Amino acid sequence: MRRNHPSLLWATGSVLLVLMAVWAMPRFNLFTEGSGELLVLHLIIELFSVFVALLVVVMAWNVFTDENRSTSRTLIFGFSVVAGLDLMHAVSYPGMPDLLTPSSTPKAIFFWFLARAFDLLTFWLLALGVRLPGQRWHALAVAVGVLAVVFAWGTWCLDWFPTTYVPGEGATTLNGQIDLLLLAGYWAAAWVFVRSTHSLRNRYLAWACFLMGLAQLLLNGFADTGDVLLFFGHVLKIAAFALIFKGTFWLGLRAPYNLLQQSEQQLRSKQTELDTLLSRIPAGLARIDVAGRYVYVNQRLAQRLGQPVEHIVGRPFGEVIRPERNATVGQHLSLALSGQPTGYEGQTYLVNGEPNHATVWMAPEHDSAGQVVGVIAVVLDVTEQRRLQQDLAHSMHEIAELKAALDAHAIVAITNAQGIITSVNDKFCEISQYRRDEVLGQSHRIINSGHHSEAFFRDLWQTISSGNVWTGEICNRAKNGSLYWVHTTIVPFVGKDGLAEQYIAIRADITKRKQAEQDAQRMALHDALTDLPNRRLMAERVSQAIAHAVRDKHVSALLLLDLDHFKEVNDTLGHAQGDELLRAVANRLRASVRQTDTVARLGGDEFVVLLTDIAPDMAAATAAASDWAEKMRAQLARPYELHGEPVIATPSVGVVLFGSATDDPEEMLKQADMALYKAKAGGRNQVCFFDPSLQAEVNSRTSLLRDLRAAVELDQLRLLYQPVVDRARRVLGVEALVRWQHPERGLVSPAAFIPLAEQSGIILQIGEWVLDTACAQLSAWADDPVRKAWTIAVNVCARQFNEATFVATVEAALARAGANPAHLRLEITESMLQSDLDSTITKMRQLNDRGVRFSLDDFGTGYSSLSYLKLLPLDQFKIDKSFVDDILNNRKDLAVAKTILGLASNLGLGVVAEGVESAAQYELLATYGCEAFQGYLFCKPVPVEALPRQSSI
Numbered sequence: 015m016r017r018n019h020p021s022l023l024w025a026t027g028s029v030l031l032v033l034m035a036v037w038a039m040p041r042f043n044l045f046t047e048g049s050g051e052l053l054v055l056h057l058i059i060e061l062f063s064v065f066v067a068l069l070v071v072v073m074a075w076n077v078f079t080d081e082n083r084s085t086s087r088t089l090i091f092g093f094s095v096v097a098g099l100d101l102m103h104a105v106s107y108p109g110m111p112d113l114l115t116p117s118s119t120p121k122a123i124f125f126w127f128l129a130r131a132f133d134l135l136t137f138w139l140l141a142l143g144v145r146l147p148g149q150r151w152h153a154l155a156v157a158v159g160v161l162a163v164v165f166a167w168g169t170w171c172l173d174w175f176p177t178t179y180v181p182g183e184g185a186t187t188l189n190g191q192i193d194l195l196l197l198a199g200y201w202a203a204a205w206v207f208v209r210s211t212h213s214l215r216n217r218y219l220a221w222a223c224f225l226m227g228l229a230q231l232l233l234n235g236f237a238d239t240g241d242v243l244l245f246f247g248h249v250l251k252i253a254a255f256a257l258i259f260k261g262t263f264w265l266g267l268r269a270p271y272n273l274l275q276q277s278e279q280q281l282r283s284k285q286t287e288l289d290t291l292l293s294r295i296p297a298g299l300a301r302i303d304v305a306g307r308y309v310y311v312n313q314r315l316a317q318r319l320g321q322p323v324e325h326i327v328g329r330p331f332g333e334v335i336r337p338e339r340n341a342t343v344g345q346h347l348s349l350a351l352s353g354q355p356t357g358y359e360g361q362t363y364l365v366n367g368e369p370n371h372a373t374v375w376m377a378p379e380h381d382s383a384g385q386v387v388g389v390i391a392v393v394l395d396v397t398e399q400r401r402l403q404q405d406l407a408h409s410m411h412e413i414a415e416l417k418a419a420l421d422a423h424a425i426v427a428i429t430n431a432q433g434i435i436t437s438v439n440d441k442f443c444e445i446s447q448y449r450r451d452e453v454l455g456q457s458h459r460i461i462n463s464g465h466h467s468e469a470f471f472r473d474l475w476q477t478i479s480s481g482n483v484w485t486g487e488i489c490n491r492a493k494n495g496s497l498y499w500v501h502t503t504i505v506p507f508v509g510k511d512g513l514a515e516q517y518i519a520i521r522a523d524i525t526k527r528k529q530a531e532q533d534a535q536r537m538a539l540h541d542a543l544t545d546l547p548n549r550r551l552m553a554e555r556v557s558q559a560i561a562h563a564v565r566d567k568h569v570s571a572l573l574l575l576d577l578d579h580f581k582e583v584n585d586t587l588g589h590a591q592g593d594e595l596l597r598a599v600a601n602r603l604r605a606s607v608r609q610t611d612t613v614a615r616l617g618g619d620e621f622v623v624l625l626t627d628i629a630p631d632m633a634a635a636t637a638a639a640s641d642w643a644e645k646m647r648a649q650l651a652r653p654y655e656l657h658g659e660p661v662i663a664t665p666s667v668g669v670v671l672f673g674s675a676t677d678d679p680e681e682m683l684k685q686a687d688m689a690l691y692k693a694k695a696g697g698r699n700q701v702c703f704f705d706p707s708l709q710a711e712v713n714s715r716t717s718l719l720r721d722l723r724a725a726v727e728l729d730q731l732r733l734l735y736q737p738v739v740d741r742a743r744r745v746l747g748v749e750a751l752v753r754w755q756h757p758e759r760g761l762v763s764p765a766a767f768i769p770l771a772e773q774s775g776i777i778l779q780i781g782e783w784v785l786d787t788a789c790a791q792l793s794a795w796a797d798d799p800v801r802k803a804w805t806i807a808v809n810v811c812a813r814q815f816n817e818a819t820f821v822a823t824v825e826a827a828l829a830r831a832g833a834n835p836a837h838l839r840l841e842i843t844e845s846m847l848q849s850d851l852d853s854t855i856t857k858m859r860q861l862n863d864r865g866v867r868f869s870l871d872d873f874g875t876g877y878s879s880l881s882y883l884k885l886l887p888l889d890q891f892k893i894d895k896s897f898v899d900d901i902l903n904n905r906k907d908l909a910v911a912k913t914i915l916g917l918a919s920n921l922g923l924g925v926v927a928e929g930v931e932s933a934a935q936y937e938l939l940a941t942y943g944c945e946a947f948q949g950y951l952f953c954k955p956v957p958v959e960a961l962p963r964q965s966s967i
């Protein structure tokens with residue numbers, strides 16, 4: 015509406031101006047009625063209207079587009095009628111030559127009114143958008159019909175039309191009323207045009223209607239045909255027709271032209287858009303004509319071909335592409351030109367020499383008649399795609415290999431989120447012994463061994479269902495009921511919602527390792543020889559037994575058993591037989607206890623029996639334990655049969671009872687050991703109970719041992735020397751004897767500390783010290799004229815001699831002191847010769863080769879086999895003091911001494927008699943050939959300073 019305001023203002027302004035002009039203007043006749051000028055002018059004006067109306071018709075006939083056809087029918091009909099009627103009006107104007115009937119003002123007015131009625135009708139049809147049916151020629155034919163009727167009416171039947179003009183009086187009232195009616199009709203039409211679409215045409219037509227109305231206003235009430243108002247009215251009509259022409263011309267000629275321009279513009283922009291699109295799409299495009307020439311290539315293809323677009327277009331493909339592609343491209347082009355779409359993929363090289371993969375499609379292009387006019391080719395670079403495909407294939411291959419490797423080595427199962435097995439590999443079936451169809455659809459419960467607690471599986475599910483990896487060891491049960499262990503890793507596959515969708519379980523068979531672990535664990539807690547629990551397990555069992563005993567208020571007993579002289583079995587029958595005996599002992603012990611009791615081997619020939627809950631109180635327990643212990647002692651004391659030979663191995667048994675919370679396993683074992691010690695000391699093959707008085711004895715042993723350990727470092731050991739003399743009492747050498755000078759205990763006798771030193775191993779340290787000291791002494795005597803020929807005899811105990819490093823230790827001592835090995839004499843005992851004789855001989859020979867000499871100490875007290883004596887590099891025998899002591903009264907002792915002397919003589923060895931305390935002993939021994947003597951008769955063991963300074967005593 016706002017856009018119409020200026021028009022409305024103009025219209026209102028024009029109306030007011032015209033009305034004011036008409037009002038103010040003096041009325042006069044411009045032309046004399048019927049004058050020639052008037053006629054010519056009127057004719058020109060009307061012919062102009064006719065011309066314009068005909069132009070409109072011609073334009074509507076030819077130019078209007080299809081959608082305006084209906085409008086064009088209205089225009090053709092309306093303006094054909096108007097042109098005809100205006101022509102009739104002009105021709106019938108008074109003064110014009112007569113046409114069939116005389117020209118007259120009423121006749122001219124009749125045709126005028128009808129002409130206006132039809133142009134008003136046409137305006138309304140256009141304003142209301144009424145579309146006339148039929149074809150253009152229908153509209154023209156109806157118009158011609160109407161004209162014929164109206165012409166006939168105006169020519170011959172004018173009387174039928176009301177009088178609108180009276181000559182001499184002018185226009186009638188009716189004339190004025192018709193004018194006003196027309197005016198109203200025009201302006202109403204103008205208003206409808208304004209209110210309808212705001213097209214340019216409608217605006218022109220609105221103005222035309224308005225001017226036509228205005229013309230009718232001027233024509234209203236004109237006096238005669240020469241009236242100035244009549245003239246102005248016609249002028250306005252010309253103006254109105256000019257506007258009609260303008261409006262219809264715009265619609266009919268300008269608008270299509272504009273449309274054309276617009277279309278061209280759109281076409282151009284579409285073309286640009288298309289070009290941009292075609293150059294941007296990730297494919298090369300080409301149109302090739304039937305002659306194989308490029309009609310179009312997009313930028314991408316041109317780049318690919320390495321030439322600018324303008325160089326390619328118009329040239330045959332063979333000149334543009336690489337020569338080696340000619341055959342393939344030509345072949346497919348021919349196929350496409352034959353009307354068959356085709357495509358291929360191939361490798362080529364780009365201008366920069368890079369290899370390139372492309373897929374090419376060729377499709378025939380047809381014209382409207384269906385003839386093939388060319389080919390559209392699409393070239394798609396698939397290098398990256400191929401590379402990805404290759405990578406993918408490679409990855410797939412790798413995954414397949416990985417899977418194969420996994421399947422070959424791991425047990426794999428996949429389950430859904432609910433734990434239902436959806437896939438298993440062959441290994442799974444192999445180890446579980448289930449067929450694949452037996453496990454698919456089942457949960458892992460099918461292989462549950464019952465070994466693990468519910469909490470174990472709860473924890474597992476909690477871990478994996480929250481998206482975490484679970485790793486652990488699981489014991490499963492195979493179909494045949496056997497158990498197998500797997501190291502398991504369960505990996506959840508988490509979906510987009512963060513929840514596990516499926517699980518993959520990868521397992522490794524660790525049954526063997528588990529078995530080994532269990533074996534190792536068993537070995538750690540059991541004795542390999544007898545398969546009895548060992549010391550560690552026994553300690554645990556004792557702790558448990560203490561707890562039970564306290565809880566149940568029962569007394570239990572711990573028995574410590576040690577075979578008597580087992581060492582002799584080893585020594586005489588061999589270690590293997592010793593083992594056999596230990597196993598037999600273990601079996602007898604096992605067989606003689608209840609299931610709830612425990613038999614353990616502590617080591618060597620020591621066994622422990624734990625008898626739980628034997629009685630409710632100590633008195634009863636003592637009796638019960640005594641019975642048990644006696645029973646066991648008797649069982650073990652029965653002869654054994656080792657390789658057909660009967661062997662006796664009695665046990666000594668130490669018993670300790672327990673039942674209070676303060677009992678400590680280690681302490682109890684010590685107490686049992688004390689009782690055992692007592693049994694051994696009491697003559698063996700007997701049972702002794704632990705008695706607190708034993709404790710004191712043990713304590714004193716312990717403190718002695720503690721002091722002994724420190725003795726060497728604190729320099730508390732002393733070496734005494736006892737001379738060895740010949741028959742003329744000339745000193746041949748000395749025997750070194752160790753003593754312990756304790757600050758509080760005083761001089762401790764060797765009998766008190768040497769066994770303890772041997773048991774505890776301190777003897778090694780002491781032995782080394784003795785060797786060092788003796789060698790140093792030899793070295794010190796090297797320049798002494800009296801003592802330089804003396805030998806020093808050093809006692810070597812079994813433990814020391816059996817050390818693998820014994821030879822090296824002696825050599826090192828000699829080397830350190832720079833002593834002459836020939837002056838060192840090592841005294842070994844018979845018992846040392848009973849085990850591993852070969853090694854003994856080797857060691858002795860090694861040292862003997864260096865010059866060291868050997869004496870066999872205490873000869874006659876042991877079980878020396880005479881046969882091997884000759885194998886040993888011995889230098890002398892020593893007759894034990896026990897034979898010398900009673901040699902004067904005891905014939906047997908004398909016989910032994912004589913035998914030794916005889917044997918030595920036969921073997922070419924020397925003999926030293928020990929413990930010679932009286933001259934009678936000395937003389938008797940000398941009588942039987944003894945050449946060397948040692949004893950209080952000559953000299954007690956004395957410090958080096960107290961040794962005689964002269965060569966004889």
Ligand SMILES: Nc1nc2c(ncn2[C@@H]2O[C@H](COP(=O)(O)OP(=O)(O)OP(=O)(O)O)[C@@H](O)[C@H]2O)c(=O)[nH]1
Nearest residue numbers: 576577578579580581582584589592593617618619
């Ligand atoms: N055959 C065999 N002998 C062993 C084994 N372990 C230790 N021995 C030997 O067992 C012997 C234990 O000796 P002891 O108990 O100290 O002494 P014994 O000869 O039994 O004398 P008493 O116990 O004092 O009556 C030593 O000779 C060890 O070498 C073993 O596993 N097998």
